[in-house]
Amino acid sequence: MLGYLANRLLLMIPTLAGVAVLIFFMLRVVPGDIVEVKLRGDGGSVTQETIEAERARLGLDQPIHVQFVQWMTGLATLDLGNSMWTDRPVTEEIGVRLELTIQVAIMASIIAIMVAIPLGTISALFRDTWVDYVVRLVTIAGLAVPSFWLGMLIILGLLYYANWLPPITYTPIYVDPVANIAQLIWPAMAVGYRYSAVVARMVRSSIIEVMKEDYIRTARAKGVFEKLVVSRHAMRNAILPAITVIGLEFAFLIGGLVVTEQVFNLNGLGKLFVQAVSRNDFTLIQSIVMLIAVIFILSNLVVDVVYAWIDPRIRYGGR
């Protein structure tokens, strides 16, 4: 298992290198650069010299291959450079926001798992009864309703019924857990709904499939309690496809929460990303893309490890 993990981690390197190359050139293909935005942004007049000087300061006057070599060597030494806009180190810019975003993603995943697995299971077991219809209605709504809209409803609801608004400033969980949760639980719920809906539908269909399997009939023929037939025999098999979905959704939440962050006024990674793009802040964009790639790969790896842990056919390399 350790060898396997080491192998997988090593395999990340070529993948990430590919991403690095791709994002570097894609940015350079798009016309316009940060200096224009920064200095001419509010219609002010600046001299051509000032612009050239700023270009030189940021290294944008160098030939493209030199910039590329700088970027790649920077990556290799884990030095991501400074933001072209704020001049602060990229790691510092990202750090705080990543913490917040990851926490929201984790909370949303927990909500999704806690809601989706029982809901999907019940829906499957009571297939084509009113219970199933209600659950399916709720989950379809979850797919249809945009998270930011739900977020707005939540805020309005809190204001109207509790006459209270969640705090606007971010407090890390290790500083004040209550204030932290009071702020982040709402966005987590807003995205958690759609997330639960996706996972619940997956759980439902895979339980329905698994319940038709021969080994379920075997379990019943052994006189196993119906509850155990579901929880022991069906669940472990049915959960496998749901885990894949959870992994993908989790990775998507990092950087994919732009509008929801806006609604809850959160200073998250999504917002930072949009800012960086609108400012043509190359170093920051590149770094965020690399980060998201790392998270995608890692969550995939976690999914595979969980798979292997649940499914002995993978663990022991059969079939």
Added chain:
Amino acid sequence: MQQTTSAPPSGTPPLLSVEDLHVHFVTSRGVVRAVEGVSYQVRPGEVLAIVGESGCGKSVSSLAVMRLLAKPAGRVVHGKIMFEGVNLLDLSDEEMRERRGRDISMIFQEPMTSLNPVLSIGQQLMEPLFIHLNMTEAQARERAVELLKMVGITDPERRLEQYPHQFSGGMRQRVMIAIGLACNPKLIIADEPTTALDVTIQAQILELMKELSRKLNIALVVITHNLGVVARYADRVNVMYAARVVEQGTADDVFLRPRHPYAMGLMRSVPRLDRPRGLKLETIEGLPPNLLDPPKGCRFAARCAFKADICEQDPPLNEVEAGHFSACLRAREFVAGTLAPAPAAPVEASARAGKASEPLLSVRGLKKFFTVARKGGLLSTQTSEVRAVNDVSFDIAPGETLGLVGESGCGKTTVGRMVLRLDNPTAGEIRFKGEDIAHKSPAELRAVRRKIQVIFQDPFSSLNPRMTIGQIISEPLMVYKIVPNAKAAAERVAELLVQVGLFAYMAERYPHEMSGGQRQRVGIARALAMEPEFIVCDEPVSALDVSIQGQIINLLENLQHRLNLTYLFIAHDLAVVRHISDRVVVMYLGRVMEMADGDALYAEPLHPYTKALLDAAPVPDPKIEKSRAARALKGELPSPLNPPTGCVFHTRCPLADADCRRIVPEPREARPGHFVACIKV
């Protein structure tokens, strides 16, 4: 163990008594009456066999006893299922659950899918012990080890920790039996327990079940379509047809004196190991009725040679002789001997090729090694070699049928695929009409390809479901420009359909609208479209019911004589191979063990493996079977990844000694035309 114990005295009260059982399935197309008025009894220690074509209600009637019918579609609408004096249908779900696995166990057909892939064998085996017998962990473990030993699994302590995918099919079925036996049930229902297994493993499993049932006085209901199995193991037999029991009696009654035309037909349509070739197989033409809308009166009438006016009445299951029941309205005439089926006709005299003629296909030193990733690490780059075919040589004369038999994984199909050049040989020669086709490029093969065609085992998966039968058959005609235009193609399709016993109008149909036997005929028509000289038949009848099997075999034989075809006939069923083949090659673990004229091979097998195979295959005759000693071959097929040294058969051979572990025996001509690869013969 000698099979001399007879059925328990009929005086003992029945353990299970099914009375007038009716089961319906509500489907979108209407109500399927899957079981109609079935009654039977089983006594402790008795073995009851249920036989009949697929879809006749065997499984459904047994699942009804377990109360495991698919919900909500399946429902028992009438009848009683009395078990130890209690009607199981009156019990609550919880009371029924308590009986399942403790008093009544069921063993299912598919060992590969019947065990839960994510739970260990130990967990699955110990589960009923915890539930029904409240055992502690230690007691359950001890009992589980004992059970695995009882069903012949070595190293049981370690095996308990393993998972189903680490077991072969035969071993999984043993585990299923162990699970079935766990709580000492009084009744075991086994639904096709050995259908998916090889003959030698089948014999081991059935011997085991029979022995255990005698020893522990367990009543056994065995559902099967293998009449040889019935003859060997059953005390009593139920023959089912279209949701009803049509004949019921002791094994002797049903086999030796069948009193229902369907049962008679069944007995006569099985190819038999103990009969020489040359007799045409009897067949039951036609298909069973659709249970959505069954005909009035006798349901067998449409296929019955003895149909008369009275057959429009509903035939009751009457006792026609002591303890022997038949649902034929003319049964008494059969008993009295005034009515009897005609004797079997000989096969049309064939223009068999003489020995002297040049072989059409000649294979020399054929090898196929596959490279596979080593088990273990997901990314491990280590590989091993599977020796699927290792040094195989044979000739096939024009107009001849060469049978290729062996257990699954012995390399039969790979040989066929290489002859078709679907796989490229690792080494060796394949000469077709003197030309070596083993090393030709696909372009050079084009002309030869037409002449060598194939018929596959699974008629459904080999036909494109989105094409009509006409399109399927005419496709190669157009591709190879055998016909000038679409109109000629349509005419040729019609001609081919008639040639294989179908109707021209069926060209419009889609594969799913046809039965298994009809689909296999389409597969044959598609092969014939190319006007081949040579056809590789890979298990062409294995997926079909006995009566349909006979029809296809007869068709293949007739076509061979009419069109002067040559066959390589690959199968695991020795009786089928015996029936159709002129010469037979027996393979084991990629090597040829024995090769001889069919009659010589079956009359006097020389190789220990061939002997074991023939011993394992039951003959549908209870007189012969019950007097035969059980000689099940021990052990399982070794892995071809790591084949035994010397003679590959030595791990299972009763004659093996130190020499056999060293020397690889070459096939030698022990008698004229009879080759055997064994150093002791």
